[in-house]
Amino acid sequence: MGEVRGYMISTTADFLRKTAAARGLADPSDQLSPPLRSALGNVLAVGWYPVAHIAELNRLIASYLGGNDEGRARTELTSCGRFMANEATNTFMRLLMKVLTPGLFAKKLPDLWRRDCTHGKLELQVDDRSLTLNLSDMDGHDHIGAVMPGYVGFALERMGRVVQDVTLEGWSLAKPDASGAKIKFTWKA
Numbered sequence: 668m669g670e671v672r673g674y675m676i677s678t679t680a681d682f683l684r685k686t687a688a689a690r691g692l693a694d695p696s697d698q699l700s701p702p703l704r705s706a707l708g709n710v711l712a713v714g715w716y717p718v719a720h721i722a723e724l725n726r727l728i729a730s731y732l733g734g735n736d737e738g739r740a741r742t743e744l745t746s747c748g749r750f751m752a753n754e755a756t757n758t759f760m761r762l763l764m765k766v767l768t769p770g771l772f773a774k775k776l777p778d779l780w781r782r783d784c785t786h787g788k789l790e791l792q793v794d795d796r797s798l799t800l801n802l803s804d805m806d807g808h809d810h811i812g813a814v815m816p817g818y819v820g821f822a823l824e825r826m827g828r829v830v831q832d833v834t835l836e837g838w839s840l841a842k843p844d845a846s847g848a849k850i851k852f853t854w855k856a
Contacts, residue, residue, distance in 0.1 A: 668717065668786065671716060676710055679724040679747060680707055680724055683727060726809055728743050728744055729843070745816045747817060752818045756825070765825065768826065773792070788802070797853045800851075801848075812837065812838035815850055816835055833851070834851045836849045
């Protein structure tokens with residue numbers, strides 16, 4: 668199994684804690700494994716950490732915030748993706764996103780993924796009104812298929828696109844592994 672950058676771990680944990688607190692729920696940190704709790708104590712944004720850590724956080728989002736209800740879990744995981752994208756885009760990136768096109772974004776996203784993840788593959792197709800993202804080789808990266816619509820949707824909106832529809836195939840609570848997941852975004856022309 669691969670590794671992910673620390674900012675992905677810390678941002679996902681922040682989303683989990685902040686969302687639980689905003690809803691008056693107990694801090695779910697005591698439900699985390701000792702290795703993950705230890706890593707969160709001194710996570711480095713550009714350090715490398717096991718995919719198992721982010722998968723564990725995503726599973727907790729699905730169960731604790733989503734109540735193991737597939738629709739609610741997907742909503743929470745997608746919200747986490749938006750939160751991550753917002754946190755990941757600094758002032759310079761926000762300006763850059765305004766001049767990017769979906770076509771250029773589609774060319775760069777696989778490189779950005781490889782910069783932050785040591786495994787998994789993204790393939791994208793784009794036309795004038797849609798972007799389709801196919802995920803493969805994602806063994807163990809639980810629920811990333813439901814996180815990506817938030818992350819990519821946020822980016823498309825920063826590019827000035829009004830996303831009208833997002834479809835997600837190949838992900839479910841019963842099949843959290845993202846290998847084979849397909850996400851299609853459609854926006855106004």
